[in-house]
Amino acid sequence: MSKKPTTQQQLLTENTNLRARLEKAEQTLRDMLSGEADGLLVPSAAGTQLFALKDADQSYRALIENMGEGALAITPEGLILYSNRRFAAMLGAPLEKVIGSDIHNWFAPESRQILQMLLQKETIENHREELALSASDGTPVPVYLSVNRQVLDGTPDLLYLVITDLTKQKRNEAMLADERFARAILEQAADVIVICDGNGQILRANRKAQAFYSKNLQGELFMHVFPLRRLDGTPFSFIGSVEDDSNQSVEMTLQYDGQGFDFLVSVGHLKGARDDLLGSVVTMTDITDRKTQELALRTSEKQLSEALTIARIGYWEYETATDEFIFNDQYYLLHKITAKEAGGYRMSAADFARRYVHTDDASTVGKNLQLALESRDPAYSAMTETRILTGEGAIVWVEVRFRIQKDSQGNTIYLFGVNQDITERKKEEARIKYLNRVYAMLSGINSLIVRAKDRTELFREACRIAVKGGGFRMAMLFIIDQHTKKIVPVSSAGEDMELLADIKNLLLSGGDEANTMIGRAIGEKKVVISNDSVNDPQVLLGKKCSEFGICSMIDIPLIVDGEAVGVLALYAKEIDFFQEDEVSLLTELAGDIAFAIDHIDKQERLDYLAYYDELTGLANRSLFLDRVSQYMHSAVTGRHKLALCQVDLERFKSINDSLGRNAGDELLKQVAEWLRLNVGDVNTLARIDTDHFALVMPKVRDDGDLGRLITKTMAAFSRHQFRMNDAMFRINAKVGIALFPDDGSEADILLRNAEAALKKAKLSGDRYLFHTQKMTQSVAHKLSMENQLRQAIDNEEFVLYYQPKVNISNRKVESAEALIRWNKPEAGLIPPGDFIPILEETGLIHEVGRWALRKAIMDNLLWREAGLTTVRIAVNISAIQLRNPVFIDEIKEVITISPHAASGLELEITESLIMEDVKHNIETLQAIRALGITIAIDDFGTGFSSLSYLARLPVDTLKIDRSFIIDMTVGPEGLALVSTIINLAHSMNLKVVAEGVEAEEQSHLLHLLKCDEMQGFLFSKPVPGEIFQTKFLAPQALNKKE
């Protein structure tokens, strides 16, 4: 512009120009601001420059700003003049902080040097280097760095950097390497291994995994393929659970194809540099089988445990070192205690023995333990049964089995054992034993009820079987007495008399009867049981029971026709013996007994009617005949007779007709009663017809006896007064008699013959008749003789005859035998054989014997006083006399008549009589001899004397029986016999008298044989006393003889 002074016009023009220019410039500016122009061309010294105003280089910017790499423009010093957003993103820093900052600061220390070098290189062009950035948070970011240098005119050098983020690529490489390594593991692994990306998509699945589904799983979602569930049922997911402790294996389940699988699942996460989840490795171990086995094992263990509990088996150990037992829970169950109650699982042996072993078994347990400890056998084992105690002290039977463990020195260090509760088995065993006993008893009773004939046998045997077969301690049968209605014991076995007595007393005491078990059994008609009698309050004698070892008892009513007739009481040694089965059997058994009672009752009634006369209670005809048959057997054996009498009541028919049948029956009853009382044994009586009675006399010794008995009895009967309708009657009877064996060998024949005899008696005037006429006569004769003999005694018709005995050598009379004669008026002398037997039968012999003795002594004393020759008078003594206990006294009395009485007396006793009862007779004879009376054995040789007794007999004289004297002259044997007898007698210092000497030859021989005296018709027959006196005692007679 010019510097010359200007005019106003010039100024105005210039102003106008300027305004125009301003206006132009403002217009341009307005246009520019209003967006009318894109760029502005501004002239300058260097030329016109284009100023792009808006979006002229938009596409370039967009390209750079949006590219995937970082783009930078920096000064050679490293100052960042431009950075795109991507680079700032790589660094994690705000863009405004990046631009204007030093590039060096953004690289990792180890990369800075390389960067420095790159930036300084003049020549470098498009250089590419792998470096590491350091992001704003310090994390390294691997990058490729490309550098370009551009030299622009007038401007400082600028470096253009392109930075590529290698992070992702690096990661992929790392994963690739891992994968390669893992692949081998993967494919060979037994587990299911699945690799997923961060989204849970399956990148890879190993062979096992593929095999699980038999398909390729790649690309599928893990969650979809493996819908795993945790044990609590929640679905499993590993997505977003990076912080989970993935190394831990977790048990999970999987349902597939209707089947359940169990897996142990562990998840390994692959994380990026900044802890971002890249992917996951899921390892799944199939534990289905293991779980199944585990379950099976657990089940089996549980079952075992259950089984042990159910089987009541407990396990125990014994540790030698500590002397302690070690128990398990099941073991304690045996003791019904818990480990807590026991004080733990260990227990000292002593403590155990004291607390939990039955006192009686403690020593055995100790011994067994000792044996096991001492055993040298390493395979030692043992089995035993013992009783242990529960916590409450109850007894438990256990079977103990154990083995041992030894250390290397052979010491037993451990015992292992199991105890099994066998209480039930023991009980069962006992049960079976008990039941068998009851069965045995039942069987015995059953056979008994068939066999038993009467109540007594039934009761006695039932009790015996209960004790013997049933093994009961005691058995008792009680019956209700029909009259007193009292319970009375009728039979018992077991023989505890004291307890039995107590029970009886208890029943007798009466008051408590209804309260006793027995009373209740009857009253309530039901079984009453006490299975612990000692402690049972219902057992009144509990204390006594314990003394007798009775621990349980049962009372079973015996029911007949719905009424309790008695009680079967059984007492057992065992506690709790009577259980359901036993009671049932025993009840059956009691039923059998009741049945038998009923049966026997009825049978007895039938029997009674069959064998007894209901009216009189006597045997009827059939029973009577049966009994007679039995008595006949005895008669045969005893060689005696038997008499059967039939008795007819005279006038019975008229009594019956006039007084009525009832009176007749009453009379029959009274007659039966009279017979019972007067004839003796009821078993010998019978009523065999309306008014016919019969009786049997089983043992008839002698016909006379019988006649007398009958006469006497009939006389008594006819004197007896029977009372009927308040009037007194006398009845006569007639009797017919038959004898066995004379009148028949069968009972019914005898009865018939007795009846025939009775009929005859009824027709005749005889009160009784024997079946045979001769018999009747014989009996009648004997009875008449008896009467006459009584009269003979009264009338003194008996006389004594004397037969002298003379000395053989000098023929002097030294003694005489006194003999009884019956001088019957009108009949003359009766021979002794006709009346002596009757005297003996009737007992009159005592009286006659006494008379004879006295008479002989008196005669002798008279002769002596008269100064006649002194002789000894021998008197015969009968058996009946000798047996009479007062016989000695009678002799003693009779010899008091005179001091010479004894010295003049000799008693003659037959040999056979002495021998009947040698011992007793020897005593009697000794007593007689002590009185000074001599004794002679009469009829020697007929009595079969034992020589040994002969030597001992206290006798003085031996009289040889007349039969030997007769035989003496018949042959040499007879002579030898007499000779021998004489020698024998002499050797024993006995005087020998020969009887029945009738011939001189006999006298001569006897003299030769040195016989002392002789007696017989040769010298004199028996003569009356007066004749004897005059003929043999008078001096003149002697003289005359000489």
Add this chain to the structure above:
Amino acid sequence: MKENADRPLKSKVKSAPRKKKGIHYILKLYIAGHSAKSSNAISNIKKICEDNLQGQYELDVIDLYQQPQLAQGEQIIAVPTLIKKLPIPLRRIIGDLSNTDLVLIGLDIKKKA
């Protein structure tokens, strides 16, 4: 911006005549792309700051092409413009900041002669 203490970008501070100790500077440089003025402005202010305010400043460089929204409310008419936000008073300096003295005066680091 991260400062690396162990590796100072410029080893020496040539002069700090009016350096106000303890005062923190927040500076914002608004530029428009990779133009010469803008590049110079960056280099210049960086140099000035390092020479005079080392450790006491915070510099944001905003390319209005990249982040036009950051210009709102800042009453920017032309670029490059440097704004001193702190300490107050706020100052604006337009240009490539090649006159260091003027910049220092404008930033109240140096008084007018």
